Amino acid sequence: MSPEISENSHTLRSNDDYSTVKMASLERLAESVVDELNKAQGESQMGLLPFRRTGNVSEQSVSNTTKSIGRRSSLKNRSVIFGLLAALFLFAVGCSKDGMSPFDPMGPVAAKQLDLFNVLMWVMVIVFVLVEGVLLYAIIRYRKRPGQAKPPQTHGNTSLEITLTIIPTILVLGLAIWSVFTLFDLQDPPEGSPEALHVNVTGHQWWFEFEYPDAGNGKKIITANELRIPVDRPITLSLESDDVIHSFWVPKLAGKLDMIPTHTNEMWFQADSDKINDDLPVTLYGQCAELCGLSHALMKFQVTVMDQADFDSWAAAYGPPPTISARAKAGQAVFAANCTLCHTIDGPDDPVLSASRLTGFLTGGDITPVPAPNLTDLRTRHTLAAGLVDLSETNLLSWLHDPSEIKANNYMSQRAVMYKTETGTSNLTNEEIDALIGYLLDLQ
């Protein structure tokens, strides 16, 4: 793991402990491989690998002395260990713990999935080194020598075939059984967990909507593209889509699960404080993982892990912008005149309105309402345009001026009346946009 990578992962814990674990388990593995190979060497003398016993005379006579067997065996062991080390080095260099990497799990679901992968990785590396090693050995050892006679015409060996069928069968069935147990194990939060927080997630082209039916004290919250969760508490999620299939994925919390129109998928995850080394709140990254159209690559979101107290105060503060300043008051009027067809800013969206927006979207047309992110808590968010850019006055200004500059394909610039201009830029005046920004971000 390169130093740059660990510097980059500012929100994540250091890489060192992980590497140490890896090196320790490598040593254990190397020892066991040596043992295995010594065993295999002994067995081949007993005839498990029968093609060694017959045939090419000159080679056979050399390998019949015990001394050379020992030498060759240690040489072979060393090359196997070298191969394993090389594969491990490659793995260590190749795998990062950056924002989208699952190698630094922050919760029990991702951690158990990673446990499986780590074992799997060892199985793959060992099988890879052994099989490719035997292949390479055969290629070098049995190359044709000048004047060599026709080799013995063997046709096969039934007991060897059966052995080599049974061993991998046991191996893969072992992995399969562990997988099945993990599957059922991760189905629901374990018994005795704290009470779960439920979130309904809806995928839209190309943003995520989060609805908390009860964020605390019965308060309903609808927000977009930034999921806030309390630490050490299971989060249960119902995933849906109201257009095409998307996939919900926060690598550090759990593997992905698809968001499918008219199917509701249930999943859960949890962020554990003892798996997070930084101070809360911590931001984790997520991204849509199923091709969903032109801006699929830009459909991202963030998960902010907070203390329960911070979460509660965020939930309590959820509400329309206070509009104290004159700028915000002017902006409120601009918003009401231009934005409310699609955006809600005064609390959770009205279901009837949401349904009519969806109908407008599905029937198409030039100027029809579409489902759009709820803006009630925009002033507390960090990013704009589904996690694409930081939420700043400058970025919000250029977004309102021409959204397609930031996100080439989005329904706001295609459908909103204010962008039905020759250049496709907003028909609002600079003052109006400025006021709007003041309102949205609750600025003076």
Next chain:
Amino acid sequence: MAAITSVIPRPTSYEGLWGWMTTVDHKRIAVLYGVTAFIFLLIAGLEAGVIRMQLASADSTLVSPGRFNQMFTMHATTMVFMVIMPLSVSFFNFVIPLAIGARDVAFPRLNALSYWIFLFGGILLHMSFVVDQVPDAGWFSYANLTEKPFSVDRGLDFWSISLLVLGTSSVAGGLNFIVTIINMRAPGMSMMRMPVFVWMTLITSILLVLAFPVITVGLIELTMDRNFGTHFFIPAQGGDPILWQHLFWVFGHPEVYILILPAMGIVSEILPTFSRKPLFGYPFVIFSGIVIAIMGWAVWSHHMFTVGLGPVANSVFTITTMLIAVPTGVKIFNWIGTLWRGALEFTTPMMFALGFVALFIIGGLSGVSHAVSPSDFQQQDTYYIVAHIHYVLFGGSMFGIFAGTYYWFPKITGKMLNETLGKINFWLLFIGMNLTFFPMHFLGLNGMPRRIYTYTAEFGWEYLNQIASFGYLVLLIGILVFMYNVWQSRNSRHVGHDPWDAPGIEWSIASPPPPYNFAEIPQVLGRDHYWIVKENAEAAGTPITGPEPTVDPKSIHMPSPSYWPLFTAVGVALIGGGLLSHFALSFVGGAIAFVGVIGWSNEPAAAPNDHH
């Protein structure tokens, strides 16, 4: 009508363009398949180049997101349906009749029809570039992204209708080879004496015939949804997008074996030849192929682990997918067993075959890792999967196809490809392939999703993407070296009928083979027939020095060329083309195809002046 069509005599010319257009000779059809598919390979390769150049840097704006989606959709669709499958069929065509000691396939005209429909289907799909309404929903084209209003131009119609056209070609070809292999083997060639490539062809053909109807159902439903107001996959109107996924992958997973089994067959021919000993564990290789073909129908939902089918379904498909690794592993053990104690000669075909084994091991191992569903939840739809499929399909299928091309080229043309260029070709492809696709394992493990046209630098994906894009350039040079090698071979000297001292029956006849293949149908002596023949001759003191002597072609009755396959294929293509432009054209196409079939069935058995 019968009266009219039956008076049209069969064409007699075997020469020139017209000769190629009316040919029913399996060897010429093989060449047509090979050349056409290679051109599609170049197109798909350029599409891959656009993808790699776009992803070579973070925040790249080389192509628009729409164009990028078109590129990966067309790259995969072309590679699967118009490159690897037809290249495999090209080998079926050339090798199967020769390898079983037959004079042609069972239905020579149907064979020609398969080719022409394949060609027209491919052209039809690529017409989408002409009108710039290119398919863009991925080669798997998941509903309901493929439905209106999410996909409004004709791109997906081009995709579905072309695949329907191509499907008829595949099913016809599959039936043809099943009948050929079952019925037309030379005396003495029992099923368990058939070369492994013949076995794999038989298994692949059965899979083709069984798998394509499933995708055909899906494609027809999709076409109906998009054009005639049905709603099989439209959730807002009671349809189910998951139905498409089941239909697609019930076809799609056997399709994976359709793509790889022929290459496994090719490699199983080449490794023994250049190890100078018979294939190790022949019955195990055959039965593992059969087991793969059967179990291949029970693993499709591992493509759908993240769909939310629940832990029970996921468990079942975890176990079946794990188990299918076993017969695949058995094949690898037997290939290594074939090398064991052999006398290996590193000719270019042998190097490609060994490259196949080495790379397929990697693809197989990552394949096992997909079966571990809880872990796959993290890797599904990432570059880890892209790495896997390219190790299996490029390192596997394409390396097998290159091995076969270098191996049978002297039989097809009578001339050798240059061995030095061949080795340069091999190393460029081997190194380029690993540079391009190995880093993708790490990209995927580090969380880079597939099918994204851009990414930001913050997640650390740029460096590995640059290596992959550099690897593409190495691959490109490798392909150019191959093209030059084929081009320069026209000047090389004629080699004997059996340059590799090979065991197959096809090496006992002249290179290139005469139109009738075998002057006398051979009596097959064993699995490695020609090795046995040569050994017996050696023992008798009369070593074989030349091919089976040729005879006057007129003394052997062969099917005459025919206009009807091409004529009928034009009709079939017009049916598809009409669905994409004016329905009236479809009726014209239907009429042409109808006349074609009538003419076909009333055609005289041979040209009047052909000698019987």
